[in-house]
Amino acid sequence: MTTEWKTTTKYIVSIGLIVLGLVIIYISRSVLPSLIIGGLIAFLVRPLVNVFDKKLRFPRGLAVLTTYLIVIIIILLSPLILIPPIISAVRFVIEIDYQALIDNILTWFETTLLSIRASDLHILGVPINLDNLIDPILPSIQDVSPVITPKLPTIDVILDSTMSAFSLSYNVAVGIVGSVTSGFIAFIYMIFVALYLSFDGGQIYENFLGIIPEPMRYEISTLIARLKKIWESFFRGQITLMIIIGTSVWLGLTLLGLPGAFALGIIAGLLEIIPNIGPILAAVPAFIVALLQGSYLYNIDNFIFALIVIGFYILLQTLENYFIVPRILGGAVELHPLVVLTGVLIGATVWGILGALLAAPIIASFREIIAYLYNKILDRDPFPSDEDEQAIEYPTLTETITEKIQQIKNHPKSPLRSSDENAEISDE
16 A cells, blocks of 8 residues: 655755765866766767668667777868878967067068158048157167077076976876876776667667656657757867868968968868867957968968958858857757857866766757756747747858849849949939
């Protein structure tokens, strides 16, 4: 004979379970990064596992082992393919003559100020004299030391530092051994998590749905499907964006005649994984190279050429935000840039680089969960039906450009209009 709990008892037990869950999460916080990364690995390789399992009719175990074998081979071969150009890119940035860059900036600044002082400026017919503003600035620019000489430590300082280093060597060695051991254990645990989820992920999902009450099972499964779509769109989109942006930067800078275009393209592609901040960081070395070395194809002033390079990056970022991202990511991870930027900074502060990289899908997932809970609180349908939610069909890039050109051409003052069309408008 079973007895039914009172409502108060149910609330108390529910709150107790929630508190217990939070305590367990807090206690296991040290292994959470490995658990999350293992889950992400299993999630990323799941499409390939399904190809071997469902399309090629491999047994599930053989499909998983084959997939991970391919992944391991790719990981082992990737250094041979990726590391040389990455090293070349880093070396290219490190070997930039920053002293010459500073000298060029100061020279350009001084020349510009002298040109402004020598020019006869008028605003609405009134002469403007900027000598009192420019003259105090010029001496500070001209007095800057032309050479930046690093100061090397003396022999006494080196000997004292060496003795201190020897006294701390034991503790450092113990710390290194402990870090390597814990890192190796975390890596093995992460691999086991990934393998286990790849083998039995479907069964874990079915068991989870089994503990959900029958009336809520459909809604929870739909919510999980929506969350899965968010993460699939994010990872698929990030890989695609890295390839597109890296290739576009390489080709664009090559056409502009910027030295090191291939290395800068690799930098731009890799930094694309950092939402919003990555493209800005990728433009910095390109600006420095353009300002320092100029173009090897066109006879342009270095500063003007650097502005052209920055304009190219801005144009590429605009095309990415308005044309490329909507077609790759769709509306699944559509977030305001300020929200993503805030999430990246908070994620980096709380969870380090992993939090920064996964900020966008985490925020989008919370948005989906909060929307579900909000609709349930208000007794609304938590998920819009197919009739209420119209799919957004984005035009192709060619169609969009054609439409914009047509709009410009149809403008009465457009330079693209022919003389006959202008004559017709005049007659009207």
